[in-house]
Amino acid sequence: MTRALSDLDLRLAGLLAEAGFARAEPPLLIAADLVRDLVGEALARRLFLTGDAEGNELCLRPDYTIPVVQAHLEGSRAGEAAAYSYLGPVFRHRPGMAGEFNQAGIELLGRADREAAEAEVVALGLKGARLYTEGPLTLALGDIGIFMALVAALDLPPAWRRRLAKDFRRSGMLEGDLKRLAEPARNGSTHAGLLAALEGSDPKAARALVTDLLSIAGITTVGGRSAADVAERFLEQAALGTGGLSAEKVAVVQKLLAIDTDAASAEAAIRDLAAASDLAMGDAIDRLARRNALLAAAGIDLSAARFSTRFGRDVDYYTGLVFEVHDGSGRESRPLVGGGRYDRLTDMMTAKMGLDIKVPAVGCAFWVERLAVAGGRA
Template identity: 75%
Template sequence: MTTRAAAPALDLSLAALLAEAGFARAEPPLLIAADLVRDLVGEAMARRLFLTSDADGTEMCLRPDYTIPVVQAHLESARAGEAAAYSYLGPVFRHRPGLPGEFAQAGIELLGRADREAADAEVVALGLEGARLYADGPLDVAMGDVGIFLALLRALDLSPAWRRRLIKDFRRNDMLADDLKRLADPSTHAPAHAGLLAALEGANPKAAHALVTDLLSIAGIATVGGRSAADIAERFLEQAALGSGGLWPDKVAVVQQVLSVEGDPVSAEQQLRAIAAEARLDLSAALDALARRNGLLAERGVDLSTVRFSTHFGRDVDYYTGLVFEIHDGSGQVEKPLVGGGRYDRLTDMMTARLGLDLKVPAVGCAFWVERLAVAGGRA
């Protein structure tokens, strides 16, 4: 068994493997705009940022991961509309109770590839190959596909407000269960301020927003919990929109059926096709994509019979739109993921909108937690 002193050499071997696979080494800035990170990753990550400001007072943060600065650099370059493959190895910074705030991260980002399922399969296969550099023991692969849930919500013809709500709920089991009950029978949920919400329901959005803002102003309320009056007004309008339109209980049962599917990716696809056919829902595009990806993974030597697929599996940020996966230590020595990633087209959509670019940039990638890999491989 080697010592932790040998781990940096393994990290360099990983970097060499990624370079040989055609992923150019990226070196993005250490400091990035804090508001960009908050907008893209949500509150959970935002609370863990190391913050500072530049000479003009603009709030900045040390990069909490590589994905955002690598994607930003690509989109701001002359190659923004082209396919590109990037790799990285270096420090990232997050508040981690009981652990150093600075740690090393390696990873890959595959941008602009129109052959989405082939790109997905390449990233998963390379993730496994990289993990094998460190760990000789068993590796467990957990996989899901957020795109199936998104396709289900579209097929059910939900209101935009309810679609947004359930997408946010996807990684939060208790909230999802409560909202599905509310959708099945809206009368079982009487929210606070029901009178005001009923008055706002169906109203002209601009007039309703002005009404709520004026009411808060009359009451002398400028902010609540750091939220402005405008933010609070938006929240009221969202709640009013959620008050209208439920689903028949049998449709909610279909959602629950879909989200309960587990097994290897091939059997999961078969189960999902049967559910969709029985419910007369068109999920064919999402399930055809799953089938293509399964075939391409098998071609790359991934044993799908050992992969644990779950339609309810997600990761800890909201920007994933398709494949999500994690590679775990099968020996149980390390509890947290060794490698994790997925398809994040939503993140690139948000970033191109911020930059004023009229581009669609498909994106998939993964990060290697090299300090965990070293422990899993007995080299810590």
Template identity: 50%
Template sequence: MSPAAPAPLTSRTSPSLEEALVATFAAAGFARLDPPILQPADVFLDLSGESIRRRMYLTADAEGHELCLRPDLTIPVARAVLAEGMAMPARVSYLGPVFRFRGEGPGEFRQAGVESFGRTDIEAADAEILSLGLNACALYGLPQPDIRLGDVGLFTALLDALPLAPAMRRRLLKDFGQGRVNLDLAQLNDKSREGAPAHAGVLAALDGADPAAARALITDLLSIAGISTVGGRSVFEIAERFLEQSSLDAGGGLSKETSDILSRYLAISGTPDDASARMRALAADAGIDLNAALDLFDRRTGFFTAYAVNLSSVRFSTAFGRPLDYYSGMVFELHDPARPGAGPLVAGGRYDRLLSRLGAEGAIPGVGLAAWVERLAGLSGAAEDAR
């Protein structure tokens, strides 16, 4: 069942500050787009993961096609860029309502942001986006937010360098974005020491089966049993997890050596320069090649400096990801130091495969950010500016 209809928007936002924020984006060369509020639901489920379903406001058209109120603006803006055939590179901005069940606040809230498509100078584009996020915070009275930085591309490069079964690689990469990869490492190691699970016979029977047919079989069995959700997961998610476990059991778990390398990597954090030195030392000690990914990381740090980013305010963590499946490189969040647990003020990252997954011919680099204007408006400095 979809969440209840969203409550009317009641967040404390200052129109003058919102207009100033949009003007800042325009001055940087980002043209305004306003995509439709009603969007096809399958696009978000395919690109953001089935876990987003429980937070979406869903409906259907007369033909039964599943639709939703847009839960974010990155995907609608990307679809609009493709639909309008915009020339690359394309720089677009947005400001408007999004609709997502959050629990802690109204289901309708406003977001502003920018998306940069088609730039091949990856490191400079990343630094510009982070700089625009910092400018947004400064506009609302917070010139020095906490900067949390991660890198999906580095973690992907590490997985590519390790002897992992494809199913294990997919599992770890998916869990990385959900922030639970450390927990799953422990669980996977525990399972490797356990005996066969009670459903080992079913898993063995599925090993090597056609994935689509096996998924349909499991889905049908769950439906016949009257199971629609378990622990918040849909039948589709349960089937996917079951098939994943079948593949993992057939291919074995993590070796101790691989698990140790992953654990050591995920424990690294600090300033970008310190973290880079520790990652290079780990790679050399483990005999794996991360040079290309780390060279990009270091070049981006150099561009941060060129964009006047205070590196001492940047807290990089190898274990930091964001819960959207389409991120492929840098990810970041900007937080109020006075309220570190209140959620990000601004967040974003790189997603080089997003447009191709939406139908573009070939990969088109992309990076962007979203700003929660209701949270920015709640800053003490913003309240003073609005008076």
């Protein structure tokens, strides 16, 4: 059972409302398949599942973002800018802790001035955290878009771009795959004939062909995976072995990922590295520079904010800015506030709903129980 909302929690809700974020009250139960498709395996394993009388599988909301965005997209003003706030219970399996806990947060949808929206969310995240504690707060920043711009500038095959994007969001994989990239292309694959026949074909058609071949061979499942899943895996693994990357370019990736310094110095270091390596990353770096300027204008000391090019999240839908606010006193080791830009989530949801619109999205969650600990009030 969640603890009762405190006076500070209610003050936070008031602060968010005063900032122009309308209070959202989405349902407790949402479609489980929708959540699984959007959040990735790490969070999907922590869902509380149930069902309705019609046999549909549902889950208790694991956070507010998905149901808030869903309600916005289902409304009559889906293509317009909107700002939402929330405060209430969410539900996740958490070993050794209660599965139901309170969370507050904001979602800023449809804003075309992306960097301004991001700066607004970060500034409000810090302001909300400050309600709970007078002690030191630290700001950690990252930008997934910087890494993805580097991957695009290296002109890698699509399979490798997808693989490195997954690696970046999941710890422990990136170094191994960078080493693999530096190896010479493997031309002697036992599947070379099939790969040559599929080269240049439509990806859907290639998957369908491999799926049919498996079916003809009487293979319908392998280790619990369907023939279609096996075909997808085969094509990805085969493509990953068809081209290497020079050691010099792998070194550039490693240099970028080693940048971990104050936000102002990080911007300069990334720009210098891109120029020295002749990499077309200007748009992503310019977006970073505009956001930094807006954060500084909002009174945030960039020399005290930490920026790491390795900072990402294990949820697949983040696409640009990521940030966390931490307790500098050490009372609470986990993030107090966390969020970022999640355009991929809205892209996936609009595609599922058949909507031909783009909805830029950025937001953050306030972990109110951790904030209470940081403020010495737990």
